[in-house]
Amino acid sequence: MNIVVCVKQVPDTWSERTLRESDSTLDRDAADAVINELDEFAIEEGLRLAEAHSGEVTILSMGPQRATESIRKALSMGADRAVHLVDDALAGSDVLATSAALAAVLSQIGFDLVILGSESTDARTGVIPAMLSERLGVPQLSFASKVQIDGNSITINRLADYGYDTVEATLPAVISVVEKINEPRYPSFKGIMAAKKKPVQTMSVADIGLDASQVGLANAASEVLSFAKRPPRQAGTIVTDEGDGGSKAAEFLAARKFI
Amino acid sequence: MAEILVLAEHDGEAVKKVTLELVTLARRFGAPAVVWTGPGAESAQARLAEHGAAKVYVAAGPEYDEYVVAPKAELLAELAKQSSPAAVLLANTAEGREVGGRLAVKTGWGILTDVVGLDDDMNAEQVIFGGAINVTSRVRSGTPIIAVRPNTISPEAAPGEAAIEPVSITVSDAAKQARITERVVQQRDARPELTEASIVVSGGRGVGSADNMALIEKLADSLGAAVGASRAVTDAGWYPHQFQVGQTGKTVSPQLYVAVGISGAIQHRAGMQTSKTIMVVNKDPEAPIFELADFGVVGDLFKVVPQLVEEIEKRAG
Numbered sequence: 329m330n331i332v333v334c335v336k337q338v339p340d341t342w343s344e345r346t347l348r349e350s351d352s353t354l355d356r357d358a359a360d361a362v363i364n365e366l367d368e369f370a371i372e373e374g375l376r377l378a379e380a381h382s383g384e385v386t387i388l389s390m391g392p393q394r395a396t397e398s399i400r401k402a403l404s405m406g407a408d409r410a411v412h413l414v415d416d417a418l419a420g421s422d423v424l425a426t427s428a429a430l431a432a433v434l435s436q437i438g439f440d441l442v443i444l445g446s447e448s449t450d451a452r453t454g455v456i457p458a459m460l461s462e463r464l465g466v467p468q469l470s471f472a473s474k475v476q477i478d479g480n481s482i483t484i485n486r487l488a489d490y491g492y493d494t495v496e497a498t499l500p501a502v503i504s505v506v507e508k509i510n511e512p513r514y515p516s517f518k519g520i521m522a523a524k525k526k527p528v529q530t531m532s533v534a535d536i537g538l539d540a541s542q543v544g545l546a547n548a549a550s551e552v553l554s555f556a557k558r559p560p561r562q563a564g565t566i567v568t569d570e571g572d573g574g575s576k577a578a579e580f581l582a583a584r585k586f587i
Numbered sequence: 588m589a590e591i592l593v594l595a596e597h598d599g600e601a602v603k604k605v606t607l608e609l610v611t612l613a614r615r616f617g618a619p620a621v622v623w624t625g626p627g628a629e630s631a632q633a634r635l636a637e638h639g640a641a642k643v644y645v646a647a648g649p650e651y652d653e654y655v656v657a658p659k660a661e662l663l664a665e666l667a668k669q670s671s672p673a674a675v676l677l678a679n680t681a682e683g684r685e686v687g688g689r690l691a692v693k694t695g696w697g698i699l700t701d702v703v704g705l706d707d708d709m710n711a712e713q714v715i716f717g718g719a720i721n722v723t724s725r726v727r728s729g730t731p732i733i734a735v736r737p738n739t740i741s742p743e744a745a746p747g748e749a750a751i752e753p754v755s756i757t758v759s760d761a762a763k764q765a766r767i768t769e770r771v772v773q774q775r776d777a778r779p780e781l782t783e784a785s786i787v788v789s790g791g792r793g794v795g796s797a798d799n800m801a802l803i804e805k806l807a808d809s810l811g812a813a814v815g816a817s818r819a820v821t822d823a824g825w826y827p828h829q830f831q832v833g834q835t836g837k838t839v840s841p842q843l844y845v846a847v848g849i850s851g852a853i854q855h856r857a858g859m860q861t862s863k864t865i866m867v868v869n870k871d872p873e874a875p876i877f878e879l880a881d882f883g884v885v886g887d888l889f890k891v892v893p894q895l896v897e898e899i900e901k902r903a904g
Contacts, residue, residue, distance in 0.1 A: 341834060341853055345716040352722075365835060423698060424691055446681075449834055450716070453700045454681065455688030458656060462692040467764035468655055471681055473828070483768075486655065487829060488681070489780055491773030495655055497765045507835045508821070508828050549697030549728040553710060558721050561865075561879055568872070569886025574894025577866060578902065580882040584864060586786065586810065586843050587899050 366445025420545025696729030793848020851876025
């Protein structure tokens with residue numbers, strides 16, 4: 329089984345994230361770069377499914393040169409190979425262009441299963457899995473908290489507010505996974521050494537049959553007009569409990585008409 | 588006046604509050620035309636009319652509940668073709684965003700997600716990076732597809748006809764690939780849904796155990812609130828994952844958010860920073876969550892919370 333896991337390099341949640349003054353895109357230099365947290369669950373799920381169904385895992389990442397760090401990490405976890413879609417023309421792409429570019433790569437390299445994290449911690453749009461499903465014309469099995477494959481058929485638990493739905497489809501398919509679907513492994517020393525020798529194919533916009541006029545910031549269907557640091561909230565009232573903390577909290581709630 | 592398509596979220600009977608919020612918002616830009624899939628439109632019609640819906644497109648077929656997302660996107664694309672709306676509004680829920688994403692691919696129109704405000708030119712306000720930055724953005728190609736965060740505005744009454752217009756569109760086979768075979772309802776308590784609730788009470792690491800989450804539930808119930816949890820709590824298995832508030836969980840924006848035993852790491856703040864009023868109980872006066880607090884109590888939650896519950900119940904008396 330040919331499994332492709334899409335991996336996005338994002339700024340670390342724990343470092344200060346900001347946009348660039350010049351073009352309102354993510355300032356990638358300002359923050360430490362890491363694999364999107366939810367993508368680690370996607371990689372782990374891909375590895376487990378590959379182990380159980382004698383498959384192979386390809387990492388697909390679209391991003392600047394620096395994304396190779398994240399690609400190497402994914403390979404050191406155990407993925408077999410990687411495709412790095414890297415092209416200056418892609419900078420600032422919106423979700424339409426990003427999904428078009430990823431879909432173009434996927435069509436070219438082929439897949440039985442595409443796995444993604446359910447959203448990225450930077451843009452947090454959560455729409456790419458659905459958009460890939462739409463573009464590729466294959467079933468959308470998103471927000472999976474459990475995945476089972478039996479021959480050609482795939483079943484997931486799709487997490488919802490009320491619990492979950494059991495969803496069935498036939499491969500090939502696109503799935504997105506939620507946190508806690510598994511416990512992502514740490515790269516072993518052996519894995520880290522092996523990753524250095526694994527093949528990473530780079531592809532450009534031209535390689536995937538797209539034109540620079542279809543992607544990138546200038547061609548995005550949406551744009552950032554302005555941004556500003558969110559002003560800090562007005563300092564509130566902080567009291568130390570001296571046996572009446574609960575009562576004081578109740579008074580506050582009453583004053584604000586919550587009770 | 589151009590139509591604004593609003594995809595309804597509902598439980599087959601009652602319309603969800605967020606849809607009434609969207610209808611309220613839509614009135615500023617055109618005639619709100621609600622798109623209702625599956626059963627229940629008749630029972631919700633009065634509520635929609637009260638909030639100013641001009642029209643309710645009803646596609647009552649069972650396919651919309653039997654297959655994941657794709658049939659709804661197909662329906663919206665078809666209606667959009669027929670009515671040339673000025674915008675399509677969706678709830679920024681898991682499903683709303685996915686429908687919007689598919690619609691964007693079908694139409695080539697731009698999409699904005701997690702929008703917390705719209706000005707008169709339909710420029711959208713978003714809050715990104717864990718609440719650190721406010722962004723104003725707009726769709727510049729095609730009809731704007733906008734997913735709005737629940738609780739962004741309050742639903743307001745205004746008369747509307749909410750005239751039901753049945754839609755007969757055949758769902759294509761292509762949209763019927765991911766079939767829902769079973770719906771498993773795990774928790775059906777009386778509490779409001781997390782993202783819809785006006786009040787949310789969340790517990791964090793300081794709560795200490797799964798059993799102690801009962802204290803959080805008790806406070807929530809005294810306020811008619813939903814229960815949330817920090818990642819520490821869901822990671823430890825003290826409370827189910829779907830109640831996690833934060834960057835990799837739910838984003839909430841209630842009138843009142845009560846954080847109990849939560850330190851307020853960026854991961855958590857990302858999910859609750861736009862709450863209107865924030866109350867904090869934490870024993871550590873240095874906890875960063877106090878920076879967000881309108882009212883904070885530094886103290887032992889096992890003493891403060893029971894007293895608070897008692898006071899609330901006394902007042903409700």
